[in-house]
Amino acid sequence: MRVLITGGAGFIGQHTANLLVARGHDVVAMDTLSPQVHGDPAAAVARFPGEVVQADVADEAAWSRLPTFDAVVHLAAETGTAQSMYERDRYQRVNIQGTRLAAIAAASAGAGIVSLSSRAVYGEGRVDAAGALLASREDDPHEPVSYYGETKSVAEGVLLDMVSDAAPAVIIRPQNVIGPGQALHNPYTGVLAAFLARLREGKPLSIYGDGRQTRDFVHVSDLARLVAWNIVSMPQLGDPRIINCGTGVRTTLTELAEHAAAASPSGRASLEYVEVHRAGDIEHACADLGRLSQIGAPLPEHSSAEAVADFVRASWHGEIAPSSAWEDALAELNRRGLAGGR
Numbered sequence: 534m535r536v537l538i539t540g541g542a543g544f545i546g547q548h549t550a551n552l553l554v555a556r557g558h559d560v561v562a563m564d565t566l567s568p569q570v571h572g573d574p575a576a577a578v579a580r581f582p583g584e585v586v587q588a589d590v591a592d593e594a595a596w597s598r599l600p601t602f603d604a605v606v607h608l609a610a611e612t613g614t615a616q617s618m619y620e621r622d623r624y625q626r627v628n629i630q631g632t633r634l635a636a637i638a639a640a641s642a643g644a645g646i647v648s649l650s651s652r653a654v655y656g657e658g659r660v661d662a663a664g665a666l667l668a669s670r671e672d673d674p675h676e677p678v679s680y681y682g683e684t685k686s687v688a689e690g691v692l693l694d695m696v697s698d699a700a701p702a703v704i705i706r707p708q709n710v711i712g713p714g715q716a717l718h719n720p721y722t723g724v725l726a727a728f729l730a731r732l733r734e735g736k737p738l739s740i741y742g743d744g745r746q747t748r749d750f751v752h753v754s755d756l757a758r759l760v761a762w763n764i765v766s767m768p769q770l771g772d773p774r775i776i777n778c779g780t781g782v783r784t785t786l787t788e789l790a791e792h793a794a795a796a797s798p799s800g801r802a803s804l805e806y807v808e809v810h811r812a813g814d815i816e817h818a819c820a821d822l823g824r825l826s827q828i829g830a831p832l833p834e835h836s837s838a839e840a841v842a843d844f845v846r847a848s849w850h851g852e853i854a855p856s857s858a859w860e861d862a863l864a865e866l867n868r869r870g871l872a873g874g875r
């Protein structure tokens with residue numbers, strides 16, 4: 534099968550492409566090689582195990598320049614939660630218009646599409662009557678608190694409308710995806726890259742808030758296996774599949790920092806808690822994996838701690854932006870009134 538991967542030169546795209554090639558498929562990437570993501574675009578192209586077409590998913594004309602394909606993995610997106618709060622046009626264009634065009638292309642080709650949405654569509658997630666946190670289920674309402682989450686929520690509906698009965702469709706909602714190859718230059722995403730930068734500079738790890746916020750960190754290879762499984766196990770036409778991707782286990786931000794420090798050469802670091810709240814951030818997130826089990830999809834093989842360790846070891850000698858880049862991104866939010874003490 535020839536699989537078109539939009540955003541294929543990015544973090545999840547490269548892992549997915551390698552796995553698909555290992556399973557006997559051909560891959561083609563459609564990617565703008567966004568400067569915010571790629572410190573070295575030529576290296577990203579060289580790493581991709583297939584042709585890379587430099588093109589914008591939100592540009593209708595670009596779709597006619599692509600080779601034919603049998604399936605689409607739609608990953609291209611703007612991904613910075615806080616940045617989405619002030620760059621709305623850009624996020625809307627890429628995340629909604631881009632998904633609309635990807636769905637139209639899949640439908641016209643009669644090709645199945647696997648599209649990555651996000652856990653951000655759930656927003657804060659549910660609690661039970663006693664106030665205990667509940668993992669998010671696929672049928673939960675969409676209550677995004679960031680504009681990024683809103684674009685992902687709208688894009689899901691647009692995708693389902695556009696493919697309708699013309700192509701099988703799968704929407705995956707990953708939690709926080711981590712692992713080797715994650716962008717180390719993009720200060721708008723990824724607390725873990727910020728921790729790595731500070732670890733390498735011998736600085737304490739800065740945690741925004743009290744560190745008790747929880748996330749569900751899933752290894753990128755577990756997500757890639759889920760995508761690859763869906764490509765060959767598409768649902769029936771007109772019966773789209775919506776699934777979570779995570780470990781189903783919560784990790785606090787303090788635990789995340791401790792896992793990162795433990796995997797670094799010194800094995801430890803001090804932590805500092807900073808009174809910061811950024812617009813669009815949530816307190817808690819975790820995936821319910823009930824539906825994945827029910828449909829026989831592959832469940833994650835790595836714990837969050839293993840995923841963090843893999844990331845830190847693989848990235849330790851990589852070229853990373855200085856920790857000041859994350860401080861600059863926070864200052865930018867402050868200037869715009871989108872971050873402050875609690």
Ligand SMILES: NC(=O)c1ccc[n+]([C@@H]2O[C@H](COP(=O)([O-])OP(=O)(O)OC[C@H]3O[C@@H](n4cnc5c(N)ncnc54)[C@H](O)[C@@H]3O)[C@@H](O)[C@H]2O)c1
Pocket residue numbers: 539540541542543544545546563564565566567570571588589590591607608609610611612627631649650651652706707708709710711716
């Ligand atoms: N990484 C995570 O934790 C996470 C969690 C949930 C969902 N997702 C979703 O997974 C997908 C991939 O994320 P990632 O972590 O690999 O991000 P990434 O930034 O590493 O990769 C995104 C890729 O898309 C490309 N791109 C950006 N705008 C484009 C456009 N207009 N046209 C074509 N290409 C464009 C970028 O150059 C980059 O190569 C995104 O849809 C993201 O929203 C990621």
